[in-house]
Amino acid sequence: MKNLLLLVLGVLGAYGARAQKPYDVLDWKANVSLNTALVQQMRDQYAGRRTELARAVQSEAGVRAYRDSVRARYRRVLGPLPARTPLKARVTGQLARDGYRIEKVVYESTPRHHVTANLYVPKERNGRLPGVLLFCGHEAESKATESYQKTAILFAKNGFVVFVIDPISQGERYQLTDGTGKPLTRGGTTEHTLLNAESALVGTSSVADELWDNVRGLDYLLTRPEVDAARIGALGNSGGATQTAYFIGYDDRVQVAALCSYVASGERVLELTGPADGCVQIPDAGRVGLDVADWPIMFAPRPMQLLAGRFDFVDYGLVQDAYAQVRQVYQGFGPAGRVSLFTYDDGHGISQPKREAAVQWFRRWLYDDNQPVREGNLATLQPEQLWCTRTGQVTTAFNDELTIPQRNLERARELSRQRNKSGGAKDLPALIRRQLRLPAPLDAPVAVEWKETVLNKDQVPLRKLIIRRAGQVPLPALLALPAGDAPVTKVVLWLPERGKRTLADSTALLTGYLRQNYAVLLPDLRGLGETTDPEPLNDKKYYNREYRNALLALHVGQPLLGQRVVDVFMALGFIGQEPRLRAAPVALYATGRAVPVALHAAVLAPVIANVWVGAGPKSFQQQLEQPTAKDGYSLVVPGVLRSYDLPELAAALGPARLSVLPTP
Numbered sequence: 001m002k003n004l005l006l007l008v009l010g011v012l013g014a015y016g017a018r019a020q021k022p023y024d025v026l027d028w029k030a031n032v033s034l035n036t037a038l039v040q041q042m043r044d045q046y047a048g049r050r051t052e053l054a055r056a057v058q059s060e061a062g063v064r065a066y067r068d069s070v071r072a073r074y075r076r077v078l079g080p081l082p083a084r085t086p087l088k089a090r091v092t093g094q095l096a097r098d099g100y101r102i103e104k105v106v107y108e109s110t111p112r113h114h115v116t117a118n119l120y121v122p123k124e125r126n127g128r129l130p131g132v133l134l135f136c137g138h139e140a141e142s143k144a145t146e147s148y149q150k151t152a153i154l155f156a157k158n159g160f161v162v163f164v165i166d167p168i169s170q171g172e173r174y175q176l177t178d179g180t181g182k183p184l185t186r187g188g189t190t191e192h193t194l195l196n197a198e199s200a201l202v203g204t205s206s207v208a209d210e211l212w213d214n215v216r217g218l219d220y221l222l223t224r225p226e227v228d229a230a231r232i233g234a235l236g237n238s239g240g241a242t243q244t245a246y247f248i249g250y251d252d253r254v255q256v257a258a259l260c261s262y263v264a265s266g267e268r269v270l271e272l273t274g275p276a277d278g279c280v281q282i283p284d285a286g287r288v289g290l291d292v293a294d295w296p297i298m299f300a301p302r303p304m305q306l307l308a309g310r311f312d313f314v315d316y317g318l319v320q321d322a323y324a325q326v327r328q329v330y331q332g333f334g335p336a337g338r339v340s341l342f343t344y345d346d347g348h349g350i351s352q353p354k355r356e357a358a359v360q361w362f363r364r365w366l367y368d369d370n371q372p373v374r375e376g377n378l379a380t381l382q383p384e385q386l387w388c389t390r391t392g393q394v395t396t397a398f399n400d401e402l403t404i405p406q407r408n409l410e411r412a413r414e415l416s417r418q419r420n421k422s423g424g425a426k427d428l429p430a431l432i433r434r435q436l437r438l439p440a441p442l443d444a445p446v447a448v449e450w451k452e453t454v455l456n457k458d459q460v461p462l463r464k465l466i467i468r469r470a471g472q473v474p475l476p477a478l479l480a481l482p483a484g485d486a487p488v489t490k491v492v493l494w495l496p497e498r499g500k501r502t503l504a505d506s507t508a509l510l511t512g513y514l515r516q517n518y519a520v521l522l523p524d525l526r527g528l529g530e531t532t533d534p535e536p537l538n539d540k541k542y543y544n545r546e547y548r549n550a551l552l553a554l555h556v557g558q559p560l561l562g563q564r565v566v567d568v569f570m571a572l573g574f575i576g577q578e579p580r581l582r583a584a585p586v587a588l589y590a591t592g593r594a595v596p597v598a599l600h601a602a603v604l605a606p607v608i609a610n611v612w613v614g615a616g617p618k619s620f621q622q623q624l625e626q627p628t629a630k631d632g633y634s635l636v637v638p639g640v641l642r643s644y645d646l647p648e649l650a651a652a653l654g655p656a657r658l659s660v661l662p663t664p
Contacts, residue, residue, distance in 0.1 A: 499529020
């Protein structure tokens with residue numbers, strides 16, 4: 001038997017991406033089935049939102065209730081934020097400029113986690129001035145990006161104190177670097193995404209991390225004697241607009257806001273272009289009905305401006321639709337002049353016309369002055385001149401720097417100690433059901449659609465079938481049965497990571513089982529095998545071959561891991577109602593991404609007599625220990641390490657039920 005398993009593991013390891021159409025079961029474009037199902041689920045969730053909003057805008061009481069509701073939902077999915085700790089802010093340098101000065105500021109948003117920022121202070125002032133937070137998009141230079149420098153300068157020359165903050169994974173704040181401070185990934189969007197996946201496991205997110213950096217940034221800005229705390233504004237471009245939206249939905253100290261080239265995670269964005277990077281994604285946002293327009297709505301009725309480029313890659317129709325929704329809510333509070341859409345015939349970014357419009361908007365509400373603003377020639381600096389640190393990276397400038405990967409690993413280890421101290425996770429099946437959001441009942445009836453029989457290369461017959469359950473993605477499978485009418489003594493349920501076709505031609509394996517009167521069931525879990533999402537639809541920079549489906553699954557509140565556990569129960573449902581199979585014990589085999597699926601399913605299903613696992617993730621904590629590893633999002637279950645880790649599932653199964661496949 002061991003030699004047989006070594007053979008099959010060799011087959012699994014050697015199998016390439018070549019198509020094996022004879023073993024495909026579904027007679028439609030199966031590789032988009034999972035995405036289609038997720039989009040339909042998302043639409044159903046947002047249908048309720050549209051009805052709720054349409055009813056709310058009929059009265060001031062309605063829009064007020066809607067605004068308060070989306071604020072509460074946002075805080076719920078955002079999760080807990082850190083406690084305020086000493087900022088330990090310091091000014092590391094100053095630059096005298098034409099009509100203003102730039103101060104180089106470093107503060108700690110949480111202990112040993114340093115934030116770098118530039119403060120633009122007008123030279124001429126009479127009393128306290130309005131303060132503005134400027135949040136940066138995804139440019140590597142961050143606060144030193146030319147358009148952001150010009151935005152800050154234009155505001156400063158028009159009487160504002162401006163604080164420009166480096167977000168994580170940009171500027172001087174890359175979190176994954178080598179010993180010299182060089183980033184280990186291909187850019188900020190990649191790093192954001194990796195960090196977000198890892199943070200989710202311990203119950204937080206990149207959104208929460210950036211938000212807290214910005215909240216503490218405002219705390220610092222309000223300590224400045226130049227700033228009037230009653231006149232605070234916030235704006236940002238692109239990813240910075242997203243930061244702004246998430247910030248103004250949380251922090252009530254802001255009085256005026258502007259969003260330029262704004263994009264967030266919502267129905268039309270996810271349907272048209274798929275998910276953006278990790279700093280945009282909030283798990284469960286779709287499940288609680290939060291869409292792109294809801295963050296600006298949370299700010300109502302304070303003055304809000306949207307700045308858009310008609311030829312931006314951010315869909316202009318989406319911007320118009322979001323603005324129409326926001327405007328309806330603002331009208332419910334009174335005259336609609338407190339919300340504005342400025343459109344210019346250009347593309348993505350905060351270009352000169354948009355900068356001028358933004359400054360005019362802020363002066364209108366914070367200075368009672370609506371005169372047009374003209375930019376003129378503005379001199380900018382090189383990134384190195386704006387550095388707040390000696391080395392240009394916090395990871396090399398501060399010996400005690402606590403990066404997000406380090407923090408996440410510390411949290412995971414502390415959570416593990418807490419679980420061990422209390423004797424381990426209690427009632428694992430209940431915890432699993434809650435963490436994976438599994439439907440009840442798991443053993444709901446299935447329907448089987450039998451298809452033709454196909455012969456493998458050595459003439460072993462394999463019956464094609466589709467296992468269906470209401471509300472679930474159809475499960476394609478191959479079934480090999482012993483010859484004749486001999487009773488089946490065991491059902492082998494194989495979950496190869498790359499799908500059933502990787503084993504269909506393994507004649508030695510199949511005949512070895514069949515000679516022992518074992519039946520072999522080879523299903524393709526959703527998103528694997530013939531239902532694998534098309535490679536071109538998953539940007540390689542996100543380090544995940546099924547990124548769009550993994551993120552969409554989290555958005556609707558159904559982690560991909562949990563959905564695949566449902567697939568295993570659909571397969572078990574078929575086995576349990578098939579006369580020739582139902583009396584036989586079930587042995588479950590899994591490799592790769594299917595290993596965590598098998599462990600979860602086995603804890604929940606006593607009918608699984610034995611579990612054999614091959615190479616695959618050993619623990620969720622392993623993902624935190626290998627922060628640049630690929631395909632982590634496939635396994636993300638938000639907050640799972642607060643409840644359990646994979647070794648605890650293995651311990652619950654025990655050596656009597658769990659075995660490790662030999663290494664080929």
